[in-house]
Amino acid sequence: AQTVTQSQPEMSVQEAETVTLSCTYDTSENNYYLFWYKQPPSRQMILVIRQEAYKQQNATENRFSVNFQKAAKSFSLKISDSQLGDTAMYFCAFMNTGNQFYFGTGTSLTVIP
Amino acid sequence: DAGVTQSPTHLIKTRGQQVTLRCSPKSGHDTVSWYQQALGQGPQFIFQYYEEEERQRGNFPDRFSGHQFPNYSSELNVNALLLGDSALYLCASSHYPEQFFGPGTRLTVL
Numbered sequence: 001a002q003t004v005t006q007s008q009p010e011m012s013v014q015e016a017e018t019v020t021l022s023c024t025y026d027t028s029e030n031n032y033y034l035f036w037y038k039q040p041p042s043r044q045m046i047l048v049i050r051q052e053a054y055k056q057q058n059a060t061e062n063r064f065s066v067n068f069q070k071a072a073k074s075f076s077l078k079i080s081d082s083q084l085g086d087t088a089m090y091f092c093a094f095m096n097t098g099n100q101f102y103f104g105t106g107t108s109l110t111v112i113p
Numbered sequence: 114d115a116g117v118t119q120s121p122t123h124l125i126k127t128r129g130q131q132v133t134l135r136c137s138p139k140s141g142h143d144t145v146s147w148y149q150q151a152l153g154q155g156p157q158f159i160f161q162y163y164e165e166e167e168r169q170r171g172n173f174p175d176r177f178s179g180h181q182f183p184n185y186s187s188e189l190n191v192n193a194l195l196l197g198d199s200a201l202y203l204c205a206s207s208h209y210p211e212q213f214f215g216p217g218t219r220l221t222v223l
Contacts, residue, residue, distance in 0.1 A: 004155075033210045043201060045156070045214035052210075091155050099144065099209055100169050103155035 002027045004094050006104035013082045014112050020067075021077045021107050023092030033095040034068065036077045039106075040088040048090070051075065082111045115140075117206050117215035125221045126194050134189040134218045138206030144168075145187040146212070147179060148203040156203055162187055194222045 003026045013019035025034070036048040051059045051068050058066050063083075067076045079086055092104040118137045126132050138145050144163045148156035158171035162181035181187045185206070191198055199222045204215040 035212075037214075042216075043219075044216045045203060045205075047211075047213065050210070095210060095212070098169060099207065100158060100161065100171075101146070101148075101156075101205075101212065102158070103148075105155050106153075 002029075002094050002096060002102045004092050004102050004104040006090075006092055006107050008107045009105070010108045010110070012110040012112055013079075015082055015084060017082055018078060018080045019082055019109065021079075021090050021092075021109065023075045023077070023104055025073050025075065025092070025094050025102075027073070027094065027096070029096055031097055034066075034075045035093040035095065035101075036064070036066070036075075037091045037093060037103075038086075038088045039091060045091070049077065079109075084111050084113060087111045117142075117204060117213050119202075119204050119215040119218050121218060122216070123219045123221075125223060127223050128194055128196060130194050130222075131190065131192045132194060132220060134191075134202050134204075134220070135186070136189070136204030136206075136215055137186045138204075139213050142206035142208045142211075142213070143185055144207045144209075145181055145185065146205045146207065147187070147189045148205065149173070149198075150201040150203055150217070152200070159189070191220075196222050198222050 034051045038046045063080045089106045094102045146161040147159040150156045160170040165181045176192045201217045
């Protein structure tokens, strides 16, 4: 079975600073996808970034980037130049080859003006 | 493209009742998954539909059932509601490997 662990229930960061959210996962599969989703108070789950396990290059989307360490089964999210609109719950998710998703318990991020 | 839509937005039911939630997937997506998200928790996978059949199922009782229609839209049915069924129910549509979520239906069981 796959599990996803987010060990930081809450984090805060000053506006314009950089913050890193941690995620680890456990799987016996070799091919899979990893995701970070953002869920603002409006509750709409929004895809932030996606990483294919077979790619060594870390994914980047504007201010968002990941540090994917396959051997360590670690998948952290770095947010640069934090903005007030980044305040939200962030969920790390794992997708197996059967297209089934497993989510972590989330990290609540607050950007402080 | 309207993205993934869900109805209703909010719903209040009493214990023992039955409820039906609806989901229309993003254009071009043929797979629909349903998740239950309790307050303060991550989404928990209920089941997934593809080509009108349940393809995978999470650890949920048979009180939770679903259906997918030829146009790929889907319904989630919950029978004999319990207080513990109160949650945000999220629908996600996907076309491998992308998955996009709808805004959710907030179900309250009294």
